[in-house]
Amino acid sequence: MANILIAVSGSISAYKIADVVSELGKAGHQVQCLLTKSATEFVSPLVLETLSGRPARSAVFGPDVSGTEHIDLARWADLMVFAPASANMLARLALGLADDLPSTVALATEAPLLIAPAMNTVMWDKPIVQQHLATLVARGAQVIEPASGLLACGEVGVGKLAPVATIVAAIEAAVLPQRTDLAGKTILITAGPTTTAIDAVRYITNHSTGRMGAAMAEEALRRGAVVDYVLGMDKGVVRPVAPRGAENRLNIIEVRTAEEMAAAALKHLPRAHGVVASAAVMDYAVAAPASNKLKRASEAIALDLVPSVDVLGTLSQAATGKWFMGFAAETDNVEAHGQGKLKAKGLDFLFANAVAKLGETGETGFGVGTNAGILLGKDGSRHELALGSKADIARQIWDIVA
Numbered sequence: 251m252a253n254i255l256i257a258v259s260g261s262i263s264a265y266k267i268a269d270v271v272s273e274l275g276k277a278g279h280q281v282q283c284l285l286t287k288s289a290t291e292f293v294s295p296l297v298l299e300t301l302s303g304r305p306a307r308s309a310v311f312g313p314d315v316s317g318t319e320h321i322d323l324a325r326w327a328d329l330m331v332f333a334p335a336s337a338n339m340l341a342r343l344a345l346g347l348a349d350d351l352p353s354t355v356a357l358a359t360e361a362p363l364l365i366a367p368a369m370n371t372v373m374w375d376k377p378i379v380q381q382h383l384a385t386l387v388a389r390g391a392q393v394i395e396p397a398s399g400l401l402a403c404g405e406v407g408v409g410k411l412a413p414v415a416t417i418v419a420a421i422e423a424a425v426l427p428q429r430t431d432l433a434g435k436t437i438l439i440t441a442g443p444t445t446t447a448i449d450a451v452r453y454i455t456n457h458s459t460g461r462m463g464a465a466m467a468e469e470a471l472r473r474g475a476v477v478d479y480v481l482g483m484d485k486g487v488v489r490p491v492a493p494r495g496a497e498n499r500l501n502i503i504e505v506r507t508a509e510e511m512a513a514a515a516l517k518h519l520p521r522a523h524g525v526v527a528s529a530a531v532m533d534y535a536v537a538a539p540a541s542n543k544l545k546r547a548s549e550a551i552a553l554d555l556v557p558s559v560d561v562l563g564t565l566s567q568a569a570t571g572k573w574f575m576g577f578a579a580e581t582d583n584v585e586a587h588g589q590g591k592l593k594a595k596g597l598d599f600l601f602a603n604a605v606a607k608l609g610e611t612g613e614t615g616f617g618v619g620t621n622a623g624i625l626l627g628k629d630g631s632r633h634e635l636a637l638g639s640k641a642d643i644a645r646q647i648w649d650i651v652a
Contacts, residue, residue: 251277251278251279251280252279252280252328252329252425253279253280253282253326253327253328253329254274254279254280254281254282254327254328254329254330254331254421254425255282255283255284255323255326255327255329255330255331255355255359255361256270256271256281256282256283256284256331256333257283257284257285257286257330257331257332257333257335257339257352257355257356258283258284258285258286258289258293258298258333258334258352259286259288259289259332259334259335259336259338259339259352259368260286260287260288260289260291260292260336260338261289261292261334261336261368261369261411262292262402263334263368263402263410263411264289264292264293264334265292265293266334266411266414267283267293267298267333267334268293268297268298268301269414270333270414270417270418270421271283271298271301271302272301273414273418274418274421275301275302275303277418277422279421279425280304281301281302281304282302282304282307282323282326282327283295283298283299283302283304283306283307284306284307284308284323284351284352284355285298285306285307285308285351285352286308286339286350286351286352287308287350288336289308290308295308307319307323307351308350308351309351310350310351310354320351320354320355320358321358323355323359324355324358324359324360324361325359327355327359327361328361328425329361329362329364329421329424329425330355330356330359330361330362330363330364331363331364331365331366331417331421332352332356332363332364332365332366333364333365333366333368333394333411333417334366334367334368334411335365335366335367335368336367336368336369337367337369337373337374337376337379339352339353340365340367340379340382340383340386341378341379341382343356343363343365343382343386343391344381344382344383344385344386345382362390362391362392362424363386363390363391363392364391364392364393364394364420364421364424365383365386365391365392365393365394366393366394366396366411366412366417366420367383367393367394367396367409367411368396368409368410368411369396369409370401370403370405370409371401371405371406371407371408371409372405372407373409374396374407374408374409375407375408387491388491390491390493392420392424392641394412394416394417394420394619394639394641395412395461395618395619395620395639395640396408396409396410396411396412396619397410397411397412397413397416397613397618397619397620398410398611398613398618406611408618412619412620412639413620413637415638416620416638416639416642419638419639419642420639420641420642423641423642423645428472428473429472429473429474429652430473430474431473431474431648431652432470432473432474432475432648432652433473433474433475434474435474435475435476435523435524436475436476436477436478436521436522436523437467437470437475437476437477437478437522437523437524437525437526438477438478438480438515438518438519438522438524438525438526439463439466439467439470439477439478439479439480439525439526439527439528440463440480440481440482440511440515440525440526440527440528440529440531440561440565441460441462441463441464441466441467441479441480441481441482441490441528441529442458442459442460442463442481442482442483442484442487442488442529442530443455443456443457443458443459443460443482443484443487443529443530443531443532444482444505444506444507444508444510444511444529444530444531444532444558444561445482445484445506445507445532446507446508446532446534446535446536446539446558447507447536447539448536448539448540448544448553449539449540449541449542449543449544450540450541450542450543451543452543452544454532454536455484455532456530456532456616457530457605457615457616457617458482458487458529458530458616458617459486459487459488459616459617460481460482460487460488460489460528460529461488461617461618461619461640462528462577462621462640462643462644463479463481463490463526463528463529464488464489464490464491464640465490465639465640465641465643465644466526466528466644466647466648467479467490467500468490468491468492468493468641468644469641469644469645469648470526470648471490471492471493471496471499471500472493472496473648473652475499476499476501477490477499477500477501478501478503478518478521478522479500479501479502479503480503480505480511480514480515480518480529481502481503481504481505482505482506482511482529482530482531483504483505483506484506486617489502490502501518503518507532507535507558508531508532508535508558508559508561509535509558509559511529511531511561512559512561512564512565515561515565516564516565516568519565519568519569519572522569522572523572523573524572524573524574524575524651525565525566525569525572525573525574525575526575527561527562527565527566527574527575527576527577528577529561530579530616531558531561531562532558533557533558534555534556534557534558535555535556535557535558536553536554536555537553537554537555537556538554562576562595563595566595566596566597567596573598573599573651574596574597574598574599575597575598575599575600575601575647575651576591576592576595576597576599576600576601577600577601577602577603578591578600578601578602578603579603579604579605579615579616580602580603580604580605581604581605581606581607582607584602584603584604584623584624585602585624585626587602588600588601588602588624588626589626592626592628593628597628598627598628599625599626599627599628599650599651600625600626601623601624601625601626601635601647602623602624602626603615603621603622603623603624604622604623613637614637619639619640620637620638620639620640621635621637621638621639621640621643622635622636622637622638622643623635623643625646625647625650633646633650635647
């Protein structure tokens with residue numbers, strides 16, 4: 251079992267950490283809680299002490315604080331978790347500030363960092379907050395994406411602390427022994443959206459951010475694979491971040507159109523042992539995009555759309571002797587449509603999941619950090635994967651596919 255530091259920031263969601271500590275204790279882990287001064291306004295240190303069996307720490311100085319306590323805590327930890335991580339805490343971690351116990355220990359530890367942000371949706375969307383988060387990810391931190399829904403302030407949007415089960419699963423995964431079941435294998439992954447141009451400045455695309463594909467790539471890298479990652483680029487697309495030591499096993503190829511994605515994937519297909527086609531490819535392309543900018547008109551205009559290249563079908567036909575997994579995002583009849591696609595494309599596996607209908611929001615599909623669905627196999631197997639972070643879903647899929 252592992253030694254886990256949980257650093258709690260000032261957030262209304264801090265009370266949920268009591269359940270996280272309880273679940274980790276049941277699993278046999280040793281938990282030490284660290285609190286910022288503002289965190290003590292939202293959750294009682296006594297509650298966390300009782301559940302963890304260790305004094306909840308917040309003071310840097312004092313009669314019962316040794317001069318090296320921050321070093322002792324830093325060395326004790328196998329994993330340091332910031333949950334909830336406020337916008338202020340993200341900024342301090344990114345800048346390397348050390349003005350309270352949690353940030354001081356973070357600067358002193360060599361343990362991996364796991365960050366679960368929680369804040370108002372406007373704060374979450376601010377470029378500076380995303381920049382700080384990207385800085386931390388680039389340094390090797392893992393992020394548990396916040397959930398979408400009704401916030402404590404009454405607004406609706408992304409910013410809720412991830413569910414307790416998701417946080418616990420991410421912590422468990424972070425401290426599990428490293429898997430090597432994909433060592434020596436090269437996996438080709440397509441991910442993200444594709445686009446089709448209307449004119450020189452406008453284009454059509456879909457809501458995909460590539461989060462699920464990134465999670466699949468990161469988990470494959472953790473298991474020892476080499477990953478050729480063909481990524482459809484657009485605003486807001488998530489790029490996979492290789493775990494420490496696996497950076498040279500990740501090869502990202504950026505594309506935009508379905509045709510570019512098919513060409514890039516076919517180029518890298520020969521060396522792949524298997525394919526994961528998670529990209530949300532545009533099924534149609536503008537027949538004749540204008541080379542210049544179309545001027546605004548008072549009357550309606552029509553766009554001729556023609557079928558784009560079938561990236562999944564093209565790859566599956568060319569992938570002789572390789573296993574192949576596809577994805578199907580559906581608004582209704584998810585399993586039936588998934589079964590149809592599995593058979594029509596001749597796939598070995600297919601993960602079918604629901605996406606929200608127009609005007610609705612959901613916890614699965616595009617633009618959210620969580621997912622759920624059914625993993626179907628050509629042998630008739632069927633695995634229901636309950637709602638969890640996309641990283642957790644990726645781990646479960648690889649447990650079956652690998």
